[in-house]
Amino acid sequence: MKIGIIGAGRMGSALVEGLLRAGIRARDIWVSDKDEGKLERMRSLGVRVAPKEGVLACEVVFLAVKPKEVREVLEGISGFRNILVSVAAGVPLKEFERLEGAKLFRVMPNILCRRREGAMALCPGRADARSVKVVRELLSQLGRVVEVEEGQLDAVTALSGSGPAFFARLLEAAVEEAVRLGLPKERALELAAQTMRGVGGEVLEGRDPEDIVESVASPGGTTEAGLRELGEVKPLRKAIRKAWERARELAG
Ligand SMILES: NC(=O)c1ccc[n+]([C@@H]2O[C@H](COP(=O)([O-])OP(=O)(O)OC[C@H]3O[C@@H](n4cnc5c(N)ncnc54)[C@H](OP(=O)(O)O)[C@@H]3O)[C@@H](O)[C@H]2O)c1
Known part of the structure; x- marks a missing residue:
């Protein structure tokens, strides 16, 4: 399975490192970022670097840009029907609903995913049972996962995100x-x-x-x-x- 990550900052790179530690092959991880320095670091880990469009071909795509950058990333995306997992604090699932056919999730992870000891709260949006299973299994390789309602995610952000x-x-x-x-x-x-x-x-x-x-x-x-x-x-x-x-x- 190919895993994409848009935004290779603090959280995105923690996800990448955790996935690598979990034994996911570097060549199955695709990353996109605006910042060439961060991409260089990703290349040094052996993961693939591609423009957003390339990353969107992955079966599971994490969106790890700042909340205020989410809109910009969503602009111009069409025909995306895979799994999108947003880790952006505060950005509601309804923001992603115009991605018709996409399976949508919000997750509030924390930086400890890097060492596979993350605390993560998962909130599935429009998603089928198979996608929920895929995301659950993937996240559980990065730490402990609990399922919460969307209205509880801000409290999770405060408790275990921060x-x-x-x-x-x-x-x-x-x-x-x-x-x-x-x-x-x-x-x-x-x-x-x-x-x-x-x-x-x-x-x-x-x-x-x-x-x-x-x-x-x-x-x-x-x-x-x-x-x-x-x-x-x-x-x-x-x-x-x-x-x-x-x-x-x-x-x-
Ligand atoms: N940090 C945490 O502990 C933590 C914990 C839980 C959740 N989160 C969530 O994770 C998200 C990222 O936070 P962060 O702390 O990792 O922020 P960050 O370090 O600023 O990383 C965001 C990265 O996304 C890049 N970016 C911006 N626009 C982009 C675009 N259109 N395409 C590709 N890449 C783009 C940024 O590049 P530039 O720097 O060049 O703009 C930056 O490298 C946030 O939504 C936050 O709520 C963070």
Whole structure:
């Protein structure tokens, strides 16, 4: 199966790298971008570079340009009947409906698709059962896929689309403080990252986050003292809400 990607920026290149790591042959990945520098990088990975029209011949085409660039890409497309997967934040499925005969999907992925640990929310639009299966199977090679309704995608954008940046900032802050307390940065990074990964693993296995909190925080102990300072983690709540608002603005 040939896979096309229009837009080889941050998200598009993460998809390409994830697909390559998943064992998809470089010659089956076709990429188009405006920026010659990005195309050069794609060539260095062995993937094919082509104008938009060439990429549209692929069975599955990811649209990974900025939301405001989607219209421009759609202009002049005719006769496209394959699978189109838009990863553009905020751009509704109805924007793509004039592509008659195309099977349409919105997906909110994240940058961690690069290492096949992406968190992805899939929302099928006008698509047959076979196409849904194809897209599901393809995405599941890049990480974890959940299906959501279109109205929930902006919340996904805020939570897991932008999430890697928010969680990285939390990790960074924790590490900076530990370094101030005397830990070498490398050690602190390793310990903090492993802790974050472990918490994620526990939760994915079904453990309630509150249960993790309770199992660490003994009365009168160090964790309890720290948790009192942390409170409701308001800045993170505000960041998620702001990102959600921005996704809704992009939807126009
Ligand atoms: N970055 C993330 O973590 C993330 C996560 C989830 C979803 N997304 C979504 O992914 C999409 C891309 O985001 P990004 O962060 O990857 O943006 P980006 O780094 O700016 O990448 C977009 C790329 O598309 C190229 N492009 C623009 N118009 C084009 C056209 N007509 N044909 C071919 N290529 C074209 C751009 O080239 P120029 O630079 O020359 O304009 C740029 O290289 C957005 O819609 C975003 O909502 C991103």
